[in-house]
């Protein structure tokens with residue numbers, strides 16, 4: 001099978017972006033975008049579709065198992081993990097591959113997502129007391145723990161920007177864990193941060209649910225956190 005990958009490239013945030021097309025041939029039925037990017041970079045001489053030599057394509061990966069979130073990018077217009085998207089299933093004449101658009105570009109397909117960590121620091125999303133395990137809470141805790149911090153949900157969210165006060169679902173999932181696990185008295189500050197940085201800015205369209213590569217039940221987590229952080233305090 002032969003595929004054409006059209007990759008948006010850029011040497012830095014300040015540099016002008018440009019598109020470059022590459023031909024990738026494979027017999028692997030399960031070849032993914034990550035497989036193609038690895039194979040292109042493994043060539044002794046990387047050339048584009050016109051035969052011009054090119055620099056290696058900068059992209060990030062860690063696990064190649066849909067577990068680390070490092071390879072998040074925009075593939076054929078949708079945010080996704082490169083190691084989770086099979087080329088054969090795209091049925092596109094040209095497969096467009098771009099960096100996530102809400103974050104500063106470091107190089108080619110690599111973006112700087114340090115704002116995700118900074119947002120969690122603002123919310124103070126860490127344990128401040130013992131959080132005894134409870135069978136009733138395990139479902140929600142497990143669901144929330146599956147967040148990869150990949151940023152795909154932020155790509156599609158109309159309300160998230162790196163400069164804004166709304167931190168999106170990437171902050172909601174870890175916050176949900178703590179709201180659920182911490183004793184009520186210990187979670188007072190967290191409830192306020194949740195209200196300010198998640199609840200107040202979310203339009204609740206759940207567009208983010210459809211792109212989450214971990215398949216997290218975002219609605220379930222939202223319902224749980226809104227109940228714990230917003231509604232119960234008025235009772």
Ligand code: SF4
Pocket residue numbers: 156157158159160168169201202203204205206207208209
């Ligand atoms: S529900 Fe809508 S506004 Fe809220 S995080 Fe998801 S996409 Fe953004």
Ligand code: SF4
Pocket residue numbers: 069146147148149150151152153154169170173211212213214215216
């Ligand atoms: S909620 Fe889903 S899409 Fe958003 S950061 Fe977590 S794993 Fe990625």
Ligand code: FES
Pocket residue numbers: 060061062063064065066067068069070071072081082083084
């Ligand atoms: S490389 Fe880890 S999720 Fe793709």
